[in-house]
Amino acid sequence: xxxxxQLRIVFRLANLGLVMPVVDLMAIxxxxxxxxxxxxxxGWVRAVLEFRGLQIPVYDLAACLGLTExxxxxxxxxxxxxxxxxxxxxxxxxxxxxxxxADLQPLxxxxxxxxxxxxxxRRVAWYRGEPLVSFEPEQLEQSLQEGG
Amino acid sequence: xxxxxxxxAGQDLAxxxxxVLKVLQEPPVFGLPLLRTCFGKVLVFEDQVVPLVRSFPxxxxxxxEAGPPQIVLVCEAEFGRIGIPAEKVERITAxxxxxxxxxxxxxAAGGEEEIYHVSGQAYRLLNVNQLIEIPAI
Numbered sequence: 001x002x003x004x005x006q007l008r009i010v011f012r013l014a015n016l017g018l019v020m021p022v023v024d025l026m027a028i029x030x031x032x033x034x035x036x037x038x039x040x041x042x043g044w045v046r047a048v049l050e051f052r053g054l055q056i057p058v059y060d061l062a063a064c065l066g067l068t069e070x071x072x073x074x075x076x077x078x079x080x081x082x083x084x085x086x087x088x089x090x091x092x093x094x095x096x097x098x099x100x101x102a103d104l105q106p107l108x109x110x111x112x113x114x115x116x117x118x119x120x121x122r123r124v125a126w127y128r129g130e131p132l133v134s135f136e137p138e139q140l141e142q143s144l145q146e147g148g
Numbered sequence: 149x150x151x152x153x154x155x156x157a158g159q160d161l162a163x164x165x166x167x168v169l170k171v172l173q174e175p176p177v178f179g180l181p182l183l184r185t186c187f188g189k190v191l192v193f194e195d196q197v198v199p200l201v202r203s204f205p206x207x208x209x210x211x212x213e214a215g216p217p218q219i220v221l222v223c224e225a226e227f228g229r230i231g232i233p234a235e236k237v238e239r240i241t242a243x244x245x246x247x248x249x250x251x252x253x254x255x256a257a258g259g260e261e262e263i264y265h266v267s268g269q270a271y272r273l274l275n276v277n278q279l280i281e282i283p284a285i
Contacts, residue, residue, distance in 0.1 A: 016179070016180075016181065065181035065182060066181050066182055067181060105195070107192065107195060107196065107197050108196075108197070109180075109197050110196075110197070110228045110229075112184075112227050112228055112280070113180075113183050113184065113187060113190075113197065113199050114182055114183065114184065115182055115183060115184045115185065116182060119182050120182070121182075124180065124197060126192060129176070130178060131178055131180065131190070131192060131197065133180065133181065
């Protein structure tokens with residue numbers, strides 16, 4: 001069985017392909033237990049999920065990526081990641097599966113492509129004829145906490 | 149100097165052949181989030197992500213980006229690679245072919261504009277290095 005370090009989860013958001021390491025993935029949850037966030041939440045938090053006795057933030061990744069016309073799919077799922085100090089979650093419209101990292105060809109994105117100095121992603125991963133936006137969980141978490 | 153002569157949105161344009169790495173026919177292009185507004189889609193060329201310029205001097209943005217590009221000139225600018233969409237590449241000027249540079253015209257942004265007369269047709273030379281503004285580091 002492959003180590004979690006060698007695995008990636010591929011998912012879709014507004015038809016955009018995204019990929020993240022599985023090693024930080026704690027769970028895949030339904031979206032039917034979301035509650036509105038408190039007034040004190042910051043960043044791209046749009047909901048809260050009770051997860052294993054904790055209230056964890058659910059971030060609006062679509063908004064963070066500027067996908068302003070995106071409407072969440074009814075069949076979406078939540079990806080829960082372990083986080084730097086507590087778990088956090090993002091919503092995926094569709095989860096395509098778990099693949100081996102070796103099946104991806106990482107491609108760097110030159111800095112001059114980006115509209116912001118600190119984008120939430122710096123690379124794409126070429127997979128089956130398309131580039132997938134490739135996140136590092138720590139960098140993404142920071143962007144989701146700081147934005148909004 | 150040799151030029152690649154092409155057409156986009158009704159404009160006759162040229163780029164220095166020295167800066168053209170490849171001319172791609174109907175390349176697959178993709179959308180990626182959070183790119184600078186001067187870029188539209190991207191393509192992958194030689195394992196690099198290459199952005200397509202959405203507009204250039206004299207060509208309205210909506211016209212430059214109308215539909216998937218039929219042709220893309222992948223160019224090496226000083227800051228990196230960019231793709232210039234084209235409807236048609238007319239030809240490459242021959243070595244030693246006479247290129248008559250017309251009087252330079254001041255441009256609202258980006259410096260002087262160069263017009264070359266080639267075989268009875270005027271072409272605006274795109275300065276690849278000035279197609280986008282790169283913030284100083």
